[in-house]
Amino acid sequence: MAKREYSYYPGCSSQKKASADNFMRSANAMCDALDITLKEIDDWNCCGASIGYAGGGEIPRLSLSARNIALSKQQHGDADIIAPCAACWIATKEAEERVEHNPRVREGINAALAEIGLKVEPAQMPKTRHMVEMLVEDIGLDTIANGKKKGLEGLTIAGYVGCQTNRPFGIAGESFENPKYLDNMVEAVGAKAVDRYAKKVACCSGALMFSEPEKGQALVRDIIEAAYDGGADMIVTPCQLCQMNVESYQTDINKRFGTKFNIPVVYYTQLIAVAYGKSAEEAGLDGQIIKATKLEALAGK
Amino acid sequence: MTQMNQAMIEKYRSSFLKEVETNVEEGHWVKMCMQCGVCSGSCPLGPHWEHPPQEIFMMIRANKRDEVLKSSSMWFCTSCYNCIARCPRGLPITHIMHGLASYSKKLGLAPKSQPTESFGQIFWNSIASNGRVNELKIGLALQFKDGFGQGVKNAMAQKDLGMAMMKTKRMNPMEFFGGHTCKDKSGIARMLKKAQEVEDQHIANYGAGK
Structure with missing residues (x-):
């Protein structure tokens, strides 16, 4: 089987000894069997998940995912970001969409990211994909x-x-x-x-x-x-x-x-x-x- | 932030729709609703909403500012995205509900002690201080949010689950003393502070532009 490499971050629940600890162990075993290498985004942060809106408005919430995108770009270039978690996947894709299509939100996010020397630009962000997409589209169920x-x-x-x-x-x-x-x-x-x-x-x-x-x-x-x-x-x-x-x-x-x-x-x-x-x-x-x-x-x- | 609330009432006296379009995440979509009710019928917790999304949209247009922003309705959104998938007009309803909830909280109008509002804030605080969620601490904070006595009762009721999570290595008691964090916590704090400033500025400017 062809060797494949991706950027990724596990998300909060799939960290060691967190509530989906066993998910990540099985995902690693699966990737080993399918000759897939997942390169972790160093110092990734929480995506805000579905309930982050209670404390963080649009720009703070989306800045979180934008930071992960910018770090992935810095560390792993254009490699696709694989999200094993649905909430991470959605939040990161939403951040990408707003950066692409909403100039006000993009400027706000970049003002926030500038505080830590990072930036996201339309058409230059790595693609974020669910681990299921990786299996179905790249590896193939057959x-x-x-x-x-x-x-x-x-x-x-x-x-x-x-x-x-x-x-x-x-x-x-x-x-x-x-x-x-x-x-x-x-x-x-x-x-x-x-x-x-x-x-x-x-x-x-x-x-x-x-x-x-x-x-x-x-x-x-x-x-x-x-x-x-x-x-x-x-x-x-x-x-x-x-x-x-x-x-x-x-x-x-x-x-x-x-x-x-x-x-x-x-x-x-x-x-x-x-x-x-x-x-x-x-x-x-x-x-x-x-x-x-x-x-x-x-x-x- | 009742001062901001007062400023918004004066600015948008005659049009709550305009206020929502300008200040609420994806709020510019609201006028596209054609009142078919598919969103309300598709919502897993629909029967528990005081005003389901279809009603909320009409109430916004009917200038029912207090009734909308003080409602507990939006806090029953589970983020299942069924409404978005099915809306014939393509409204991003989930995002609008999150946006309304978040905006009502910013103005100090969200209902007090609404459980999802409280839990969401606990969740956000965990991210803001660690960069990652500390599952053990958010669980405990939720159990103890109504005081120590109730907290002990809640914790006792959930103790079997806690033990099972530890036994299966899916919860680590040591998380209580630190646990999962980002290295650049101070950078994340600076980023979030700036993001908050930008967001507040947008509203304070009466939302010049979208």
């Missing part, structure tokens, strides 16, 4: 399917795409209402994708899970119920916040709604890592609160 060491046979998986990997930008060629790439990825590694998963692109409540837990848990209840309805053994997601919200509140949801949920929620990177022969630990499966027993068993084979 290549992933052909190169796998083992098929994840016997697993039925609900592909939960969620919101921000899907909207407002989404993956090229996919629809907002029924994107197929995650199901295709599940099939590429030899598992069975739940057909017509009703809550595929429903919202997990995002950051409001923390501030409005009752309302957030009601949304997640429906997401999990639909996965069971589709006969799923587990749920797979591309998003760190979706993973956290759908996996880790199942005990609370059971208490609140009288359900008996106990379904593992994994990342696509973990499926690919296992299919490429990585161990359960390399694939970050020791990071599951609800153990993905069937996937672990396949990893051990």
Whole structure:
């Protein structure tokens, strides 16, 4: 497989011992298997995420992502910036869009960046892409399917795409209402994708899970119920916040709604890592609160 | 910033729409709304909004300044972008809702103790002081925002989750004593201070230009 290099930053949740620690371990294992080198942006900062607007207005919030873009350009030239996190991806792309199209915002951002000797210019920023785009567009799901060491046979998986990997930008060629790439990825590694998963692109409540837990848990209840309805053994997601919200509140949801949920929620990177022969630990499966027993068993084979 | 609020009331006395167009992020789109209601029907927390987006847009045009800016509505946006994806007129509704929330807070009109407003500010403070989010500290700050007694109760209720996160190496108790930060924290602080000045200046200038 051709060797590829990208610029990237993990984002706050995928740092060591942060809430998506196991995501980054599995992403590293996957990249190792696919001969991909990710070069970290030195001293990257938080993108502001979806809730940063409460404290930071437009210019302060977008300056954060502009700093990452400028640092990437300085350190890694025109290499694409790979965002493994949906919030990072959206925030960075939004900053790029406003810099390109809104002169007032661009001037404001550059006045702020001048304080630290940085600058962003239209048409000269590296492109920011989601890790899923890297897999689908650069590597190709056929290549992933052909190169796998083992098929994840016997697993039925609900592909939960969620919101921000899907909207407002989404993956090229996919629809907002029924994107197929995650199901295709599940099939590429030899598992069975739940057909017509009703809550595929429903919202997990995002950051409001923390501030409005009752309302957030009601949304997640429906997401999990639909996965069971589709006969799923587990749920797979591309998003760190979706993973956290759908996996880790199942005990609370059971208490609140009288359900008996106990379904593992994994990342696509973990499926690919296992299919490429990585161990359960390399694939970050020791990071599951609800153990993905069937996937672990396949990893051990 | 009630002084700014007073200045804005005087400046835009007859037109809240104009005020929104000039001072709110992506506010110049508001007049494009054709009141179809797809946004309200697509919102995952729609039933919890005092005034869903479609209503907010009409209220802006009807000069209902206080009712809009003092509303808790915009703080129920989960940033799912469903409204943006479906709006037949292509309005960036999510951004406008964030912009209205942020603007109402700047003017001192946002509802007090709105949980998402409080959590969002805690989140922002963590970024502003470290350059990166400290998940442990923002979690604790949220649990303890209503005082120590309530904080202990909240923390006890969430202790199983906390233990599970630590056991799976997804939370580090040592984050409490520092944890993930950027090296150039002072540079980031300078950058954000300047960005804030530019933003406030734009509003104070009554938004000359877009």
